[in-house]
Amino acid sequence: MSKRAGNKPLEARKASPLLVSLSAVFLGIVAGCIFILCIGKNPFAGFERILFGALSNTRRIGNTLGMSTQLILIGLSVAFAFKTGLFNIGASGQMLIGGITGSILAFYLPMSMPRPVYLFIVIVAAMATGAFWGFLSGLLKARFNVHEVVSTIMLNWIAYWIVYDFIPRFIIDPTISVKSKPIETAHTLRADWITDITSFSTLNYGFFLAIIMCIVVWFILQKTTLGFNLKAVGSNRFCAEYAGIKVNRSIMISMAIAGALASLAGLTYYCGYSNIMEMGKMPNEGYDGIAVALLGNCSPIGIFFSAIFFGILKMGRGSLAATGIPTEIADTIIATIIYFTATNVILASFWNKIFRSGFSKKEGAAIAAMKQKGIAKPIEQLSREEFRTLAKEGKTLVNKDKKEGR
Amino acid sequence: MLDIWKEFPGIIANGGITLQVEEGEIHAILGENGAGKSTLMSILFGLYHADKGIIKVRGKEVNIKSPNDAFDLGIGMVHQHFQLVHNFTVAENIIMGKEGGFVYDIRKASRKIKEISERYGLSIEPDMVIEDITVGMQQRVEILKMLYRDADILIFDEPTAVLTPQEIDELMQIMKNLAAEGKSIILITHKLDEIKAVAKRCTIIRRGKLIGVVDVDKASVEEMAAAMVGRPVSFKVDKAPSRPGKPILEIENLSVMNSKKVLGVKNLSLTVHGGEIIGLAGVDGNGQTELVEAITGLRKAESGTIKFNGKDITGISIAERNAMGLGHIPEDRQKRGLILNAPLTSNMVIKKFTEAPFSNHGILNYPEILGYTEKIIEKFDVRSGEGADSLAGKLSGGNQQKAIIGREITADPDLLIAVQPTRGLDVGAIEYIHKQLVNERDRGKAILLVSFELDEIFNLSDKIAVISGGELIDIVDTADTDEHSVGLLMAGIRKGEEK
Numbered sequence: 001m002s003k004r005a006g007n008k009p010l011e012a013r014k015a016s017p018l019l020v021s022l023s024a025v026f027l028g029i030v031a032g033c034i035f036i037l038c039i040g041k042n043p044f045a046g047f048e049r050i051l052f053g054a055l056s057n058t059r060r061i062g063n064t065l066g067m068s069t070q071l072i073l074i075g076l077s078v079a080f081a082f083k084t085g086l087f088n089i090g091a092s093g094q095m096l097i098g099g100i101t102g103s104i105l106a107f108y109l110p111m112s113m114p115r116p117v118y119l120f121i122v123i124v125a126a127m128a129t130g131a132f133w134g135f136l137s138g139l140l141k142a143r144f145n146v147h148e149v150v151s152t153i154m155l156n157w158i159a160y161w162i163v164y165d166f167i168p169r170f171i172i173d174p175t176i177s178v179k180s181k182p183i184e185t186a187h188t189l190r191a192d193w194i195t196d197i198t199s200f201s202t203l204n205y206g207f208f209l210a211i212i213m214c215i216v217v218w219f220i221l222q223k224t225t226l227g228f229n230l231k232a233v234g235s236n237r238f239c240a241e242y243a244g245i246k247v248n249r250s251i252m253i254s255m256a257i258a259g260a261l262a263s264l265a266g267l268t269y270y271c272g273y274s275n276i277m278e279m280g281k282m283p284n285e286g287y288d289g290i291a292v293a294l295l296g297n298c299s300p301i302g303i304f305f306s307a308i309f310f311g312i313l314k315m316g317r318g319s320l321a322a323t324g325i326p327t328e329i330a331d332t333i334i335a336t337i338i339y340f341t342a343t344n345v346i347l348a349s350f351w352n353k354i355f356r357s358g359f360s361k362k363e364g365a366a367i368a369a370m371k372q373k374g375i376a377k378p379i380e381q382l383s384r385e386e387f388r389t390l391a392k393e394g395k396t397l398v399n400k401d402k403k404e405g406r
Numbered sequence: 407m408l409d410i411w412k413e414f415p416g417i418i419a420n421g422g423i424t425l426q427v428e429e430g431e432i433h434a435i436l437g438e439n440g441a442g443k444s445t446l447m448s449i450l451f452g453l454y455h456a457d458k459g460i461i462k463v464r465g466k467e468v469n470i471k472s473p474n475d476a477f478d479l480g481i482g483m484v485h486q487h488f489q490l491v492h493n494f495t496v497a498e499n500i501i502m503g504k505e506g507g508f509v510y511d512i513r514k515a516s517r518k519i520k521e522i523s524e525r526y527g528l529s530i531e532p533d534m535v536i537e538d539i540t541v542g543m544q545q546r547v548e549i550l551k552m553l554y555r556d557a558d559i560l561i562f563d564e565p566t567a568v569l570t571p572q573e574i575d576e577l578m579q580i581m582k583n584l585a586a587e588g589k590s591i592i593l594i595t596h597k598l599d600e601i602k603a604v605a606k607r608c609t610i611i612r613r614g615k616l617i618g619v620v621d622v623d624k625a626s627v628e629e630m631a632a633a634m635v636g637r638p639v640s641f642k643v644d645k646a647p648s649r650p651g652k653p654i655l656e657i658e659n660l661s662v663m664n665s666k667k668v669l670g671v672k673n674l675s676l677t678v679h680g681g682e683i684i685g686l687a688g689v690d691g692n693g694q695t696e697l698v699e700a701i702t703g704l705r706k707a708e709s710g711t712i713k714f715n716g717k718d719i720t721g722i723s724i725a726e727r728n729a730m731g732l733g734h735i736p737e738d739r740q741k742r743g744l745i746l747n748a749p750l751t752s753n754m755v756i757k758k759f760t761e762a763p764f765s766n767h768g769i770l771n772y773p774e775i776l777g778y779t780e781k782i783i784e785k786f787d788v789r790s791g792e793g794a795d796s797l798a799g800k801l802s803g804g805n806q807q808k809a810i811i812g813r814e815i816t817a818d819p820d821l822l823i824a825v826q827p828t829r830g831l832d833v834g835a836i837e838y839i840h841k842q843l844v845n846e847r848d849r850g851k852a853i854l855l856v857s858f859e860l861d862e863i864f865n866l867s868d869k870i871a872v873i874s875g876g877e878l879i880d881i882v883d884t885a886d887t888d889e890h891s892v893g894l895l896m897a898g899i900r901k902g903e904e905k
Contacts, residue, residue, distance in 0.1 A: 225765045232756060236745040241704065242736055243756040244725030 053319025062201025068311030074289025090152025092286025098266030130263015138255030206268025365394030482552030685867030733819030746799030
């Protein structure tokens, strides 16, 4: 048991979160194939259609990325709260808050305003109202010990009815009286140059905002005292309290930041991806974001890719209908993936077992090689390179032994 | 158990350990923390599976895959933390899982329990509810549970950690009764005098390797300790007489509520000077926790004042108290002391990460944090698989405690509150930690030691303060008293009240 400062001990590999997530995706796709086979269709044709629908031309790629935008931001929101030990189910309501803030400002701010100034104002305003919305849950938890799952769900409905009231009050479309007026393109997050290169897709500045937020969240969690603070509270609030960290304050800050991120998602959704808000519609994306965060292992880079993956499934499913495969198959695949992600412990132990048996085979080979060469050194003291070459040499020895029937 | 091997990442927990226990024998297993005692027992109990080796019970080779297999073979374990349902009666707890059919006969079970209880001198009433009986009795219920299941091999994992001196004596007697009736007992402990008192033979393991089996009668306590640690150990802490300096901690008329909303600490006054160790003696649950939490800021004081270095700190935040130089080795190292799923680096700066040089303008400075952590690891001999990046939860209990003590002492506090600093640790680690505390005292720091073990209090303290029922009964000079008189004070009997 020698001390190897900064040096990992020689041991079997461990399943990484990436491998576990990829396994979940793989199993989800396999399950999807089985479903498609069950209804007597060709699964490869089905997946070919999904990929075709999502990625076959620049417009479709643009739409997929446009769809992924809000999934990235919601995934970040859920993951951020999760790191502080909080479960943010309220992303849907926070999205609505961000959407209504952006939509109202879009009509009440003058068109003459310079675009960068306008964009800056709506982004800050949407994040601020969303932060307030998240903060309310944090406050309820910190002050009155109301569980955030309960408070965020209730706040979802409060947001829902606020939108229901505000649309007719401020921004109703008189011709279709259940929707808001479409926002002028100059007051959405869309940009001509993006629309041009992606042939009128829904892709907008929101996608870049999402990428920036991935970096910001990564930076906060990994490099700042704030992130340290929040993670400490999330991992062991008793220890955090003992160390002098203000647990209640951390809970409120974390929920506020999560709210701001989800609200930003709402802004990109209602004032970028789309340009209207409907009355009486709770966005599903708030719940999809939980799946995105889980599959992405709550890390910003993981969330980015898992959001794009879900975006592909969501955009591509529309094209499934042409093959006679019901579009619900895509939803089933998503659900199956979530299921397998939730059982990540089983997946990880499956891989660990495989790695361990591979490692002990190598170890046996290395010992055989060492015996032949007469190296008398405990195997733990070998360096990685030595171990690797010895294992290779030993393998041929072991195989030869086997052939000779020993 | 013959030639048992078990490997964990980076550590060989059991490297060819053989343990042979005879019928009717009390066999002790002695080893430092992380020596592999618990691993070995977990293998016997079916919680882990050995990589290599054979287990034989009554001469027959067996394969124990789960605790149920162990039960079937007559192997029972009394865990350190009792596994009882608090609002069930003794009888209900004992028959749980062994009700025998859909409708169970509690009266028949009660009769059997009473019978067993009388046979081994356990004096347990089957109709009592668990939450109404003492810790010592709860432990005897655990023993009864094993006997009810006809266990012949009983494993006791650090059984005396939670008992008062009188209860320990009773337990020792019970163990002897059991052995006399032909039961085999495996006693895992780090307390050598207990081994001396009851065990016939003792298997000593060190760092996963078998060191030897000794006949307890023929070996001295010092020899066994030396074999376990690998070098001679001194039990008495060498320390010069204390030179008390100015008062560091002054508590006046402090009252604190406990979690049941009644006064846990009543009108308590106590002063701790620099350069002295005050030992707070008392039976667990007599207000120690509330007092410590009030001083450290984890709990609000109802009335009274706490002064630290002359300044009133009664109402200020935990962070401010930490910054003023208040160090705290918490009672529960896994709940309060460490974030188990965070690396040592984070744990070592958890009280300091907002300060330079560990962060500047809110941005963490990882190289500084790493350097600081490695300094503590080096100085306090914290052993871990992957150095500073090891998760705190992967360390053995002793090394976790060393890490906490290293963190607190390196922060150079004026007052160090050490609560049960050596609980569950082996003699090597205890010796080391005691030395560190005396060192701090000699550097002029004030130390408030809270411990439920009188040995520790007597070994370290310059003065002993005795708490009972939340009140400070008396403060005495260690030199002028003995365990008997402190024991009486702990029971709440003041001087002069004694017949």
